[in-house]
Amino acid sequence: MSKYYQPEIETASVEELRAIQNEKLVKQVKHVYENVEYYRNLMDEKGVKPEDIKSVDDLHKLPFLTKADLRDAYPYGLLGTDLKNCVRIQSTSGTTGRRVVAFYTQADVDLWEECCARAIVAVGGTNEDVCQVAYGYGLFTGGPGLNGGSHKVGCLTLPMSSGNTERQIQFMRDLHSTIICCTPSYAAYIGETLKEMGLTPDDIDLKAGIFGAEPWTEEMRRDIEKSLGIKAYDIYGLTETSGPGVSFECEEQTGMHINEDHFLAEIIDPETGEVLPEGSKGELVFTSLDKEAFPLLRYRTRDICVLSRKKCSCGRTLIKMTKPMGRSDDMLIxxxxxxxxxxxxxxxxxxxxxxxxxxxxxxxxxxxxxxxxxxxxxxxxxxxxxxxxxxxxxxxxxxxxxxxxxxxxxxxxxxxxxxxxxxxxxxxxxxxxxx
Amino acid sequence: MSVKQISVFIENKKGKLAEATRFIADHNINLRALSIADTQDFGILRIICDDPKMADAALKDGGYITTVTDVLAAAISDTPGSLASILEVLSDANVVVEYTYAFNSSKAGAYMIFRVDDNQVAAAALAGAGIKTANQEDLF
Missing domain, CATH: 3.30.300.30 (ANL, C-terminal domain)
Structure with a gap:
């Protein structure tokens, strides 16, 4: 099996990627303008018409979306298609007003799961692997996202959800799990529990872990790698864009490749909104290039990071983002x-x-x-x-x-x-x- | 038949109790009895003093959180078993004791302070058993 899930995308030249993005962006802006009244009004206010967006170079002309817009438009105001075409929602845990409810068509679910599949293959996953998903299932995107990705790769999927740690370890041993997906703090906890049970990393078959949904440090990475005998990889995403899999780490472990054929990334100055050149530290902004049901354009994540297109030893050409270094609002994770x-x-x-x-x-x-x-x-x-x-x-x-x-x-x-x-x-x- | 107790909220941090007792001293409040209940985060300083109204106002004025509670002061003799006898009387009367501490004055003698769920029932039960309870004036 290839070391890439979709090599034609993941190793495409910058020009090829740009062509895909240009084509999708023009189509998506038209789709949003025609179907999402809320965003149409924002564009009209700014005096921007769909025909003004001819390529990624015109992206900066579009208005931003923020969490406040999501609140104003809750629940259906940013829906890009008829509800009858939607098959799923996922949601953040916030209270009304703060809660994000994202909608998915089947195509949206598929593209999300493909993103997660890329992440699993990037850590060495194949259809011979046993993938234990210990993220929470339900409204939270962690469990469903990695579960779907694991299916797409063809791993034997263990939909454990989080909690009941001794049982997690029992399944891990009995069914020889090779990949684990969960939050980094839960991975650390599993490591401690393993030790408390008198076991060592030699008693389990895990080789890799995909950890996200919360900030974690390099020190934690080393601790987890040691306590579980694995390589630990980061994954990034947010409910607003789909969930985990917006970007993922490869074997180099030096930042996360953004699935930029689906999610176009920009870095802006959080104060002025001005787009900053590659390599600058600023707020990450995402444009969903082909999502149908919840097609957010220029959504401000409030995460502060740096983008880099430096050549990666894994062979992927997808742009890389650093781990978020902070927030431009007061949200805590x-x-x-x-x-x-x-x-x-x-x-x-x-x-x-x-x-x-x-x-x-x-x-x-x-x-x-x-x-x-x-x-x-x-x-x-x-x-x-x-x-x-x-x-x-x-x-x-x-x-x-x-x-x-x-x-x-x-x-x-x-x-x-x-x-x-x-x-x-x-x-x-x-x-x-x-x- | 009850006396006024002032309770003061004190954070469980170094120097806070000293600060509060210094404040009390600086306001010429003469402490007659004191008890402290504490948890990891906070303590409750409970005091009996000669002029509870003035003391409470001064403490509040000084930014302390206080509350005034009516508590019972039961006379206790200097013999083994006298506390047990009082508690038995209260228990037989189905009175719940939240906490208790000692009080001693050269003028009035020894008392135990009781914070109970029902002062009236408790005082009546003690009176019935021949145990004297004090009023504020009796103590000073």
């Missing part, structure tokens, strides 16, 4: 879940607390931790520890319900949360991601 501080604030206010709070994110034993400190108000105070402990627990539960992750809640005295210019410092992210 905690255990694979997108978290906006405002979501936590909403819960606090609803539960009768003040808006003076501090969110601290850290990483302990390769797992993200979330601590929320909030100033107690006089009417919430009680003379018994029991009452206050119950309040902490109730608040932790309310946050868990909102975000799907368990925080540690700390009640603190009034005016103890540091304020800068009168405003509370709300987020401290202690995870060291730039090692």
């Amino acid at each position: 905690i255990r694979g879940v997108n978290v906006f501080p405002s979501q936590i604030e909403t819960v606090l206010l609803k539960e009768g607390y003040s808006a003076n709070y501090l969110i601290e994110v850290d990483r302990a034993n390769n797992t993200d931790t979330l601590d929320v400190s909030v100033e107690l108000t006089p009417d919430q105070f009680s003379d018994t520890v029991k009452d206050l402990a119950a309040k902490e627990k109730a608040l932790a539960n309310a946050i868990k319900t909102m975000l799907g992750i368990n925080p540690k809640v700390h009640l603190v005295a009034p005016k103890t949360i540091t304020r800068s210019e009168g405003k509370a410092v709300r987020v401290i992210d202690k995870r060291k991601l730039h090692d």
